Amino acid sequence: MATEERTGELLKQIHDAVVAYDGETCAQLCKAVLEEGIDPYQAVIKGLAAGMDTVGGLYEKKEYFVPELLLCSDALYAGMDILRPHVKMGQDTRAVGKILMGVIEGDIHDIGKNLVKAMFEAAGWEIYDLDKDVKLQRFVEEQQRTNAEVVAISALMTTSMLAMPKVIEMLKAQNPDVIIMVGGAPLTQEIAQKYGADGYAPDAVSAVHEANRLLAKAI
Ligand code: B1M
Secondary structure, eight states, rough: OHHHHHHHHHHHHHHHHHHTTHHHHHHHHHHOOOOOOOHHHHHHIIIIHHHHHHHHHHTTTSSHHHHHHHHHHHHHHHHHHHHGGOOOOOTOOOOOOOEEEEEEOOOOHHHHHHHHHHHHHHHOEEEEEEESSBHHHHHHHHHHHHHOSSSEEOOOOOGGGGGGHEEEEHHHOOOTEEEEEEEEEEHHHHHHHHHHHEEEOHHHHHHHHHHHHHHHOOO
């Protein structure tokens, strides 16, 4: 079992490998996480996702540009491929339902949605992933086809999130009982409520807790 110090060191190295868009090192470090008995879930959140947060900041400071962003996300996925099969959520989560997820139309930012998906996978949910730039009508059709209890919609831009109230209205018109969650950097609890969503979560981990809470309330 790794010491707290060693764990911190390894997580920081994973963060740094994402920022340095070094997929090979990132994958090796994630293998070390498994070998040394460190919780892979911590490595996703405090290593990979934290690295991508730093990358976002560098982009905003104009130190990184689009090519670097894409290379960093490749490094994140290289680590994710190693960790994903081993991530297990905590005791308070249960395999409870079906979730339909996607990034709203006009928006191709899918890194966050994929992290959210990995956490739902870890918690044992049955997942239908519509990917990114999903047409509003498609959410409605796929909810009907899959009968998913929860629909989780991501938006990463202040422009694309404007379509959320519309799709929420469409989904509720078809099935008033469907639980709709929204998330993504520009969203807040207040906006989610204003849009008519049933739930909101600021990050991938709390998204699973929120979905469990909403589903337990509904049944
Ligand atoms: Co773009 N981008 N981008 N981008 N990009 C942003 C979002 C932006 C804020 C950058 C900026 O200008 N400061 C800005 C949006 C501005 C706005 O809001 N209006 C922006 C822009 C403008 C654009 C383009 C238009 C640029 C251009 O072409 N001129 C273009 C958009 C094209 C389009 O979508 N139609 C574009 C393109 C790209 C890339 C392709 C280069 C790349 C995306 C690669 C990909 O996703 N496959 C990219 C990236 C990487 C970013 C930033 C740097 C990082 C986003 C990210 O991946 N964050 C971003 C700036 C930033 O965030 N600092 C930016 C890491 C990720 C783990 O976090 O997605 O927030 P996030 O997910 C979190 C939570 O939000 C939450 O959990 C996740 C994990 O904890 N969460 C949920 C997410 N979904 C959830 C759902 C839930 C619950 C929680 O329940 C349903």
